[in-house]
Amino acid sequence: MMIGALYVSQGAPFGLAMDFLPTILRSEGASLSSLAWLPLIGLPWVLKFLWAPFLDNLWSPRLGKRRSWILPMQAMIFVALSAIAVIGVSERTSSLVVILFVVTSFAAATQDTATDGMVAEYFSSKMLPLANAVQVAGTLVGFFLGGPAALIVAGYFSASTAVSVMTAIVLFGFLFALFWRERQAAHSVARAETKASLAGFVRRPGALNVAAIAFLTAVTAVGGFTLGKVFLVDQDWAVEQIGKIGLAGGGVTVVLGCGGAALMIRLTGVRTALTISVLCSLIGSLLWLSMTLGVSSSTVWLAGLAVMLGSVGTGGMSVAAMTIASCFAGTANQAGTDMTIVQSSRDFGEMLTSSLALTIAASAGFSSAFALLGVSAVITLFVVRMERTCSDNAAPLCLDLHAFQQTTVPDRTSGTPR
Structure with missing residues (x-):
């Protein structure tokens, strides 16, 4: 429960920045070209690998390795969001709001390194699909609370009220961490291990393959979320209506996307889960494309179907990619750093795609942007199907069921496989 609460509390400000903020500003008349710069708020999520080794190497024995950060x-995060709630979200205050969201982005990204490392260290390989489902679902629940749910609250009340609600969610996660106590045995072992480093990740066999899979799945998954909502704004949809359809998509992401992927990984392996998830995202992008080309109208049912398919694909790809990353990171002594580098690859893909898609939509139209997302899905599908399994020493990615089940993760408290 604590892991889920922490991921929700770090996902909420990300949803506010990447989903809530551009939709609110667009509804007030902001141009698409100006909104294209907003994904840069997520830059700390891309660059966090630069300071990730410090989190693995520097911490207080009194607080604990992960709790220290x-x-x-x-x-x-709590202080920055409180300030945003006080000044309000509008085109007039947008410059200061963006600065404060950069602060929340830095804090949430840094916290993510600590929580990701904790998941990789504390769970065995057989439990990783479930743990990663909670991990991804928690982040997505936070994202959808900060995005669609906040839009609903803003539509009925105000943007400041919506941010205040998200601030309370962050406080809830803080209280969980405040009363949690880490295993002391893990700390003594960690102190004696080799210092974490970026080079330690790069030197490991299969590291770049893991990062590439993370990047491609993020590129395929993220674009439709923000781009679809901005498109619906231009179709004169009300903000609260967009929030409702997005919130429904969030529920599908958590239940069918994350839950379904965790089950598929246990039954059939990561490759099958990835393939099905990418296909769902591809079909969703094609539905959005048909609406932008005028082949079909942007009805509630069709837009809802596009959102649902994209949601299933996003949840499934996220769980599969993070399961591969956790399995990889848990076998070394720098889980936080390894997970952060992989997550930074995902975040770079998300930020690049969000910004590029909005830029293309502004210059060449929404149809060109959604066509690009469809192409990225096809490329991802090809890479996933062609990638060798972890039984091949050249690419130990655990993409097949047998190899995944045979993978062991060192127990941080005793040095034996779990």
Whole structure:
């Protein structure tokens, strides 16, 4: 429960910045070209690998290896969101709001390194699909609370009220971390291990393959979320209506996307889960494309179907990619750093695609942007199907069921496989 609460609390500000903010500003008349710069708020998520080794190497024995960083980052998020709630979200205050969201992005990204490392260290390989489902679902629940749910609250009340509600969610996660106590045995072992480093990740066999899979799945998954909502704004949809359809998509992401992927990984392996998830995203992009080309109208049912398919694909790809990453990171002594580098690859893909899609939509139209997302899905599908399994020493990605089940993760408290 605590892991889920932490991921929700770090996902909420990300949803506010990447989904809520551009939709609110667009509804107030902001241009698409100006909105194209907003994904840069997520830059700390891309660059966090630069300071990730410090989180693995520097911490207080009194607070614990992961708690030493989680608590101050949660406090920073709370203060920044409280300030945004006070000044309000509007085109007039947008410059200061963006700065404050950069602060929350830095804090949430840093906290993510600590929480990802904790998941990789504390769970065995057989439990990783479930743990990663909670991990991804928690982040997505936070994202959809900060995005669609906040839009609904803003539509009925105000943007400041919506941000205030998200601030309370962050406080809830902080209280969980405040009363949690880490296993002391893990700390003594960690102190004696080799220092974490970026080079330590690059030197490991299969590391770049893991990062590439993470990047491609993020590129395929993310574009439709923000782009679809901005398109619906231009189709004169009300903000609260967009929020409702997005919130429904969030539920599908968590239940069918994350839950379904966790089950498929246990039954059939990561490759099958990835393939099905990418196909769902591809079909969703094609539906959006048909609406932008005028082949079909942007009805509630068709837009809802596009959102649902994209949601299933996003949840499934995220769980599969993070399961591969956790399996990989858990076998070394720098889980936080390894997970952060892989997550940074995903975040770079998300930020690049969000910004590029909005830029293309502004210059060449929404149809060109959605066509690009469809092409990225086809490329991802090809790479997933062609990637060798972890039984091949050249690419140990655990993409087949047998190899995944045979993978062991060192127990951080005793040095034996779990």
